[in-house]
Amino acid sequence: MKDSASTPEPVRLTSLSHGGGCGCKIAPGVLSELLAGIPATQPYAALMVGNETSDDAAVYKLNDQQALIATTDFFMPIVDDPYDFGRIAAANALSDIYAMGGSPIMALALVGMPINVLPKADIAGILQGGAAICAQAGIPVAGGHSIDSVEPIYGLAAMGLAHPDQIRRNSDARAGDVLILGKALGVGILSAALKKNILDADGYKAMIDSTTLLNRPGATLGGLNGVHAITDVTGFGLLGHTLEIARASGLTAKLRYADLPWLAGVQALAAQGAITGASGRNWASYGEHIMLDPSIGGTQQALLCDPQTSGGLLVACAPDTVTQVLDIFQSEGFAQAAVVGELTEGPGQVQVA
Numbered sequence: 001m002k003d004s005a006s007t008p009e010p011v012r013l014t015s016l017s018h019g020g021g022c023g024c025k026i027a028p029g030v031l032s033e034l035l036a037g038i039p040a041t042q043p044y045a046a047l048m049v050g051n052e053t054s055d056d057a058a059v060y061k062l063n064d065q066q067a068l069i070a071t072t073d074f075f076m077p078i079v080d081d082p083y084d085f086g087r088i089a090a091a092n093a094l095s096d097i098y099a100m101g102g103s104p105i106m107a108l109a110l111v112g113m114p115i116n117v118l119p120k121a122d123i124a125g126i127l128q129g130g131a132a133i134c135a136q137a138g139i140p141v142a143g144g145h146s147i148d149s150v151e152p153i154y155g156l157a158a159m160g161l162a163h164p165d166q167i168r169r170n171s172d173a174r175a176g177d178v179l180i181l182g183k184a185l186g187v188g189i190l191s192a193a194l195k196k197n198i199l200d201a202d203g204y205k206a207m208i209d210s211t212t213l214l215n216r217p218g219a220t221l222g223g224l225n226g227v228h229a230i231t232d233v234t235g236f237g238l239l240g241h242t243l244e245i246a247r248a249s250g251l252t253a254k255l256r257y258a259d260l261p262w263l264a265g266v267q268a269l270a271a272q273g274a275i276t277g278a279s280g281r282n283w284a285s286y287g288e289h290i291m292l293d294p295s296i297g298g299t300q301q302a303l304l305c306d307p308q309t310s311g312g313l314l315v316a317c318a319p320d321t322v323t324q325v326l327d328i329f330q331s332e333g334f335a336q337a338a339v340v341g342e343l344t345e346g347p348g349q350v351q352v353a
Contacts, residue, residue, distance in 0.1 A: 017076035053248035056099040071096035074155020082122040086129025088211040092310035093156035098215040099232040101222020102162035109144030112153035166222040171248035173229035173316035179341040183312025186266030193274040211310040226321025233311035252346030261336040278307040291351040
């Protein structure tokens with residue numbers, strides 16, 4: 001019989017939330033409805049990037065040499081380890097700065113925690129994990145805001161800088177551009193497997209290694225004339241974020257399923273049913289704009305819509321810049337960076353062969 005005075009069982013972070021990571025995002029179709037009545041931002045002359053094309057961050061021109069990049073990102077736990085959760089959330093938030101072609105300069109912590117449920121040591125671990133990633137990025141966590149909430153929530157409001165000419169919008173892709181993906185896919189599948197207690201130690205390590213790898217190449221890629229557009233693949237899945245580039249740029253994106261990089265074990269886990277609910281919600285929101293080859297089945301469709309947390313950069317670049325882009329990714333430790341498709345003239349849609 002267990003002693004009533006013994007140490008209580010540890011609280012699983014993922015048991016305290018109804019969703020996790022970027023899978024918590026409001027579905028793109030619903031989000032479009034919510035934002036439909038928001039006034040346009042065009043009258044502000046110095047605002048280089050607002051909400052008009054669902055880009056990764058807002059950008060405000062300070063002067064001829066500097067543009068301020070601002071973003072915020074937060075979510076509920078995707079893993080049970082507090083320190084890992086903090087690291088993942090911070091890396092995910094900073095990714096939006098890199099996706100605009102900039103470098104982060106400062107962050108503020110956004111913290112909502114069930115104070116009477118979650119041990120204070122766990123909350124401290126989350127904050128320490130976030131601070132560690134910011135230190136790795138060379139920036140301070142200079143403050144923030146906290147509340148007592150029902151579910152654990154953590155993230156950052158992040159700011160960065162870039163030369164105005166280095167800002168890479170999702171609307172500037174060109175016909176003939178090649179699409180390069182910086183990280184392997186499948187984070188949502190691995191997180192679903194973790195919740196089902198079917199993810200092994202190697203799978204967990206692969207998930208942590210991917211989600212805590214800072215998308216630093218974005219700051220360098222923004223300085224290449226041949227790089228025309230960058231975004232990061234997060235909660236709307238590869239199809240959703242590719243569609244954002246295609247629609248914003250007035251082009252058709254063509255992806256090759258066979259060329260997509262996957263984290264180890266992801267496709268087998270998906271076949272076992274380790275699929276998030278967000279995958280289905282994503283497809284319901286934008287599936288009418290996607291043309292899938294008949295050979296692509298339901299499991300593959302779910303993989304293409306799989307929400308990525310702290311996912312890779314998706315880069316649209318001129319064909320003669322491909323080798324340079326891949327070399328930059330490789331030099332920063334992105335071993336699975338790969339060419340996955342191209343952009344052509346045509347309606348704003350995505351085709352997958």
